[in-house]
Amino acid sequence: MNDKMQQLKERLRVINDLNSAAAVLHWDQATQMPVGGEAARARQLATLSRLAHEHFVDPAIGQLLDALQPEWEEAPPTEDDGALYRYVRREYERAIRVPAEYTERAAAHSTAAFSVWAAARPQDDFAAVQPYLEQSLQLSREYAHYFPGYDHIADPLISRAEEGMTAAEIRAIFAELRRALVPLVQRIQAAAPVDNSCLFGDFPREKQYAFAREICTAFGYDFSRGRLDETHHPFAIRFAHGDVRITTRGRDDHLGDAFFATLHEAGHAMYEQGVAEALDGLPTAHGTSSGVHESQSRGWENLVGRSLAFWEWQYPRLQECFPDLAAIPLAQFYAAINKVEPSLIRVAADEVTYNLHVMLRFDLELALLEGELSIAELPAAWNARYESDLGITPADYRDGVMQDVHWYGIGIGGLFQGYTLGNLMSAQIHAAATRAHPEIPDEIRRGEYGTLHEWLRANIYTHGAKFTPKELLQRVTGEDLRVAPLVAYLQQKFGAIYGLSG
Ligand code: ZN
Numbered sequence: 001m002n003d004k005m006q007q008l009k010e011r012l013r014v015i016n017d018l019n020s021a022a023a024v025l026h027w028d029q030a031t032q033m034p035v036g037g038e039a040a041r042a043r044q045l046a047t048l049s050r051l052a053h054e055h056f057v058d059p060a061i062g063q064l065l066d067a068l069q070p071e072w073e074e075a076p077p078t079e080d081d082g083a084l085y086r087y088v089r090r091e092y093e094r095a096i097r098v099p100a101e102y103t104e105r106a107a108a109h110s111t112a113a114f115s116v117w118a119a120a121r122p123q124d125d126f127a128a129v130q131p132y133l134e135q136s137l138q139l140s141r142e143y144a145h146y147f148p149g150y151d152h153i154a155d156p157l158i159s160r161a162e163e164g165m166t167a168a169e170i171r172a173i174f175a176e177l178r179r180a181l182v183p184l185v186q187r188i189q190a191a192a193p194v195d196n197s198c199l200f201g202d203f204p205r206e207k208q209y210a211f212a213r214e215i216c217t218a219f220g221y222d223f224s225r226g227r228l229d230e231t232h233h234p235f236a237i238r239f240a241h242g243d244v245r246i247t248t249r250g251r252d253d254h255l256g257d258a259f260f261a262t263l264h265e266a267g268h269a270m271y272e273q274g275v276a277e278a279l280d281g282l283p284t285a286h287g288t289s290s291g292v293h294e295s296q297s298r299g300w301e302n303l304v305g306r307s308l309a310f311w312e313w314q315y316p317r318l319q320e321c322f323p324d325l326a327a328i329p330l331a332q333f334y335a336a337i338n339k340v341e342p343s344l345i346r347v348a349a350d351e352v353t354y355n356l357h358v359m360l361r362f363d364l365e366l367a368l369l370e371g372e373l374s375i376a377e378l379p380a381a382w383n384a385r386y387e388s389d390l391g392i393t394p395a396d397y398r399d400g401v402m403q404d405v406h407w408y409g410i411g412i413g414g415l416f417q418g419y420t421l422g423n424l425m426s427a428q429i430h431a432a433a434t435r436a437h438p439e440i441p442d443e444i445r446r447g448e449y450g451t452l453h454e455w456l457r458a459n460i461y462t463h464g465a466k467f468t469p470k471e472l473l474q475r476v477t478g479e480d481l482r483v484a485p486l487v488a489y490l491q492q493k494f495g496a497i498y499g500l501s502g
Helices: 003-031 036-054 058-072 078-095 101-122 126-145 155-161 167-190 205-219 258-274 289-302 308-321 330-337 352-368 376-389 417-438 440-445 451-459 469-477 484-498
Strands: 228-230 234-241 245-249
Touching: 003 058, 003 078, 003 234, 036 101, 058 078, 058 155, 058 352, 078 234, 101 126, 126 155, 155 167, 155 417, 155 484, 167 352, 167 417, 167 484, 205 228, 205 245, 205 258, 205 308, 228 417, 234 258, 245 258, 258 289, 258 451, 289 417, 289 451, 308 330, 308 376, 308 440, 352 376, 352 417, 417 440, 417 451, 417 469, 417 484, 440 451
Parallel strands: 228 245
Antiparallel strands: 234 245
């Protein structure tokens, strides 16, 4: 029995309980709470977050880490305690470099910026948010300066979401992907357009949720350790190994939003449910990065849920639920849910154009942080990039530069790359799963998902945050992050849908 390790774990479990309690309050706020509760809830969340932070930066944690260092510094991360030591050491060093005064100032600013954005967006009022964005940019620069020695000013911000990844690496990967995507989008636009009118009609969202519940259960989401509720912005949230919930939203006049958003969040939740129970209550008991998390949500949503193999089995069941689809052939439905169409809104984008939305945001963040672009110039730069990459220009700020909450609700830098890194990883991971189990596509064609789910659980989910994203990808696929698997997947799938040759 390692006494110091036990002492460290006891302290970490207290912090975990504070954070989990805050998560429950957050879930309640997003699903159940009356509007009258807002002010008190904001205060309660701020209190719990401050307490958790104070407990974590307590010098006693540093002393325990120092005492444990000789024994654990060289321990392989395959050992739970070795990985825990390494993870906590890294996060502790990160936390103590940032003064409490900065953290409070930044949190207060984010809250204020979010409120101003929420009121200004419906009014299409960029001038109202501009000074807040300028302050956010200043705060991001200040944060980076607490971590001297970086190559790029965005690196400290990126590594918060994606440990070990740098702006230079991501920029190179994204440039390679963009070189393949822009011509693919152009070829699809030159082809005969897909008719997706069959998705618009009478599709009560409660029925969509019910169908999605069945599919999530079949995928492996365990409802005895979870639940599904409606909200404005869907999310998955972990309170404990035995309680990982999802939320969703949808429309009654469109088939798809409610169904696919639910699958997406179930993908996040299955990752969290699959983390080894032995890690519960410790900081390594969650997904290792936003990119890897997104590889799981988008993997289940798109690579499985929007695949022809999946619908070969499930489409007759869907037709039973929604009689409007009775006369629509599978091929037409499958093309409709995969329609590629350059659009202004990231969250509504198809699999091909989605990454162009993400990459332009990433590039703009870097340009802002580098000082190459000012906040005043941001709307014009945004529109110019939509014109050059997608051939369309936003008519207003609301569906342009003001559409995403990220820059207004969190800050500037390191917030968007995870979506596209996740797409890249999802293609690479599914290729590896199919190499290990070539029967997976045939199983999906028969409505069976157990082999895929079990492979993901054993190779990815169970490890929680024991490995960095890079280490995990190496272990799972035997390779570093690559662009080719996603490009091959997209070319094959959309080449077939749009009848592109070669
Ligand atoms: Zn997601």
